[in-house]
Amino acid sequence: MQTFLFYDIETSGLNPAFDQILTFACIRTDLSLNEIGREDIVIRLRDDIIPSPGAFLTHRLDTHVLETGISEYHAALKIHSLVNTPQTISIGYNSLGFDDEFLRFLFYRNLLDPYSHQFAKGCSRMDMLPVTLIYYLFCHQALSWPVLENGQTSMKLDLLTLQNKFETSGRAHEAMSDVESVVGLATAFSKYEEIWSYVQGFFDKNADLNRMNNLKSSKLSEAYEMDLALMVSISFGADCNYMAPVVYVGGSIPYKNQSLWIRLDKEGLFEQMDETLGIYDLIPIRKKPGDQLFILPVLDRFWEKLSPASRTVCIRNLDFIKQNMPVFDKTVSVHRSFKYPQEPDIDLDADLYQGGFFSYQDKKEIEIFHKTEEKKRYQITQTFQSNRVRMLAQRILVRNFNEKPGSAPEYQTHLKRIFGNDPQAPIKGYKDKADEKLTCAKALEALEALEKIQAEQMHSFDSNQKDLLKWLKSHIQNQSAFFADAF
8 A cells, every 4th residue: 555654854963974863753644644653763872973063952852862762773774664665655844855865874874775765666755845835836725824024935844834733742843743744734735636646746757757858848948949947946945936947958978867957047147157168157957857856847827927037037048048059058068978076085974875886795795784693793794795885884883782993993993083183084975075074173163152152142042952052062072082081
C-alpha cells in the first residue's frame, strides 16, 4: 500500500556533512491522510559534534532529553527502515532543500544506501514548501496567509500554522509539532483534488520531464523559438511572487540529470562579460527532474502572475538574446560543459558526492559489517579492502560503541583537528574553501559574540535561551578540555 511519511528533523547545526540529526519525528498516513502510526526518535549528541549556538537557540532542544537518546548508528538504521518501507512517499517542509540532504549524509556515514529512499521499491519524495507556493499563487483560497509588517506574505511554517490554527502537540521547531503542521497543510490542500494531483506530478521524474519537453507549445516560446517557462522557487523571494521567467539552454554534458536555465527578469543581465572567455557573466540555474524547482508553461493565466516590470524586462532580455545569439550560444556551451571542481583533502564524512557511489565490493564489505556481532566488528574492519568503507566503519565504532579513538588512527587525527587550536588544519567539506567543520574555538567565538549582544541589550534572550547559552559554553569547554587531556 502506498503511504505518505511526513517527517521533520532538528539538527546540531546547518552543515549536513558535519552536523548531526538530533531528533527525527514522522507520521505515516494513507493517501487520504488518515494516520497509520507515528515515531519520535531522539539521538544522543555525539562526542565529536560541536553544537552550533544558533541552531540550539532556534530549536531549544532539551539537553537532558538528548542524553537519553539512542546512538546515531541505531537511529540511522531505524530511520533508513522507515523511509525505505516499500511504497513510501517521504514528505516534509523544505525537505528537499534541507532535511533530505541530512538524511543522505546520515545514511552514508553509517554505511547505509544514501539514495534508495528516492526510488527503490516504489519509494519517492515530495516537498510541501514549493507545493505551498503553488497554492499561494493559483489557489489562494486554500489557506489564510500570514502577512508581515512589510506587507509581504510569509511562507514560514510556524506562521502558517498559527494563522490557520493547525492542531499541534508542541511548540514550533519541535520535530513532531512541525510534522503535524505539515499534515495540516496537506489536509487543507488535498481538498482541492485537481491541483493536489497536479502538484504531485512535479516530484515524478517522468512527469516532470514530460512537462519540460512540452514547453514549445506556448505562444511566447513559438515567437522566440526558445523553450521558455516560468519557474517557481522559494529562493526567488516574495518581491517577485516566488516566480521568474526562464529560458532552457540545454542539458549538462557531464551531469546527465541536470538541465540548465537562465533567469530572464533581471535588469542588466548581459552587462557583465568574462573578457578572458568572451562570454556573458551569467549564473545558470541547475535543475534535476523531480526536484523543488517547479516548471510551468508560459500560459496567460500563469504569465499574468508576474509583475508588469518583470514581463517587460523579460521581453527585453529575449530580444537581446535573439540579436546576440553567437555570444549567447558560446556562453551556454561553456556552462553546459562545466564540471564541479574536485575539492582536495575533503574529510571522509563529506565525501558522499565526490567519492561517488559505493562499489559492488564496497557493498559486500558493508553487508559483512552490519551482520557481524558488535564485539567482532573492529576485527572484521581490519580485513576490508576498501579504505573508504574501513575508515567509515571505524568511525562508526568509535562514535557509537565506545571503541577507543586510538584504535582508529585516522579518526584520532580527525578529533585533534576539531578540538585543537591549529587554524591551519580545518576539516574541509565538499562545497568550497569556506565549507569547514565547526571547531571548539569557532563555537566559543560565536558564543562570545552572542554574549556581547546580550550585554549590550541589542537583543533580549529569554530565560530558556540564557540557560542554553550557559550549557553550550560549559559543554564546549568541557569537550575541549577532555580531548586536550586525551591527546
